[in-house]
Amino acid sequence: METMNILADKTLIIFDWDGTLMDSIGLIVESMHIAGEAHGFHTTDQAVKDIIGLSLLTGIDILYPDATDEQKLAIQHSYSDYYIPNSHRTPLFIHIEEMLQTLQNQGKQLAVATGKKRRGLDRVLDASDSHHYFSVTRCADESESKPDPQMLNDILKQTQKQIADAVFIGDSIYDIQMANKLGMTSIAVDYGTATHEDLAAQHPTYQVDTPQGLCNLLCIQ
Template identity: 80%
Template sequence: MSQTTTMIPAQSSQSANPHHLADKTLIIFDWDGTLMDSIGLIVEAMHIAGEAHGFKTTDKAVKDIIGLSLMKGIELLYPYSSDKQKLLIQQSYADYYIANSQRTPFFAPIENMLQTLQRQNRQLAVATGKKRKGLDRVLDASDSHHYFVMTRCADEAGSKPDPQMLTDILQYTEQQISDAVFIGDSIYDIQMANSLGMTSIAVNYGTASSDELAAQQPTYQVNTPQALAQLLCA
């Protein structure tokens, strides 16, 4: 796949010019499928969990709920399950994911990118559909707490595309919307940024297809982690 950056016309008055990103002092990332190569394990764990309690779904259906909170995703995938079954699926998913979480590294160029952005005195943050317990676990395992001035999770601020995670991060860092850019791989990520008029970068290597992401009109769109690093660090 090409490592070029695909420009998407901005909905706002901001120009889709890579040099514009040099002015961004706050860079907010989604986690799964954006920084961490975890989509395969998420899909696998959801199949294992659903089938353990008598429910089946498709890879595409699971990918389509990634970015939402886990319980919201389960409700969408298995609408005919009882409340008790949903809780059991949630627990089975968590058990399997945790037991296999060593299989979810950062995408190859991501850690160097984070280090470069820190050297450029950018503030880095995370807004994720994970629960706090789950995010802290992977931050510990990847030894990456120190990169981020703030992290926000779905059980603290509502599931995407609710923008509360982003507004909480803005308030904590004392930054304006115009100072920030949000990067994600799902349609919910881009919808969340768009709801605030925040500059966004959609990455095509995660959950949603290039066409699905383009339909949400992100400010920028990139095909690979390498292209993301080139765009942000230029």
Template identity: 75%
Template sequence: MSDANHNANAQSNVHTLANKSLIIFDWDGTLMDSVGLIVESMHVAGEAHGFTTTDDAVKGIIGLSLTIGIDILYPNASQAQKDAICDSYADYYIANSHQTPFFDGIDTMLQTLRAQNKTLAVATGKKRRGLQRVLDATDAHHYFAITRCADESGSKPDPQMLSDILAHTGASVADAVFIGDSIYDIQMANRLGMSSIAVNYGTASAADLAGEQPTYQLDTPQALIEALTAA
């Protein structure tokens, strides 16, 4: 199936999402427009310790835990250098995190979903302290019944984060859909047999996401908002 046909099929069948009572979101590149800052922060951190990489390489590790991503980007660095890169990345990202708003309409979408009695959750490659910081900054804690991070449940595509969320909420795999912008997001959902929505506006290309065979694939934040809130 071509990417265009896959996307058209997904959008035509997306009304079935109304039956999902548990909606689980990735964070970076899915809810929050943070990919640009992530790439910039990694360049600054790597170069501060004598290492360079490319934009595409950084985008390719978004969704993984930070430590695994740094291992992939800088395989020749010593452990001490990797630790220093990690610290420099965190320092730069935190100092500039005011640059990372929700995508347009996302906050209203979350409000609407809660009003529709949907249970919302987050499964992210961020560390707990990083997620806590952005939840505080966006005043978004109250939307989510549970949030899980890579340093609590393992890095994507390990599905433990999703399993933890299912256990906490009492929902079944059939009740849930997971939404993400990286191939690791879709791989994680597929490992549990969970429905997934790949969004094409984050880190991975539409073609790469389609190759992971998500249940649905949508091009824009507005398309996602319309699909999830159509009740």
């Protein structure tokens, strides 16, 4: 009951996108392999998962430190060239749309803070017909990359909410680190990029292992 009472007071629910709301991790990994290998660079599935949540160029810097600036830009373009026409393969996780509807009906204000660029987020919001759920969205090309908390600060300012009013939900260590920098309540989800152990090491306020578990935690009756 104590958990439910604490979350009942939260009027602003901020979500990461990839791996938290949308089942896009597989396509991101596939796209990065194809993009890197097109320019002579190789990496592992886990290495790609570890940079999800960061801005794309920041992630490419980490994955391919020996690449020149020109090569990194070429990898970014190749990534987009593959990801965009295949983005129809990335649905919302099961139960997520029902959760968003319930939270909206309960009067919660919903927002997104993502490592995607604005054009990329708008594209998947259109594809999933979910624009109307979110009053505020913030992207990597409008802010400092996670785990810098600028995205969250911008959302708080735009919604005129305080840190204590909000909860942030994400699937990467960068998400939880970002919330921790502000002392914001956080929920780590284990079904995205990071392992349960890696997320637990960041000391999220709560941790769930399935989309249904997230729904059960947030959608207080």
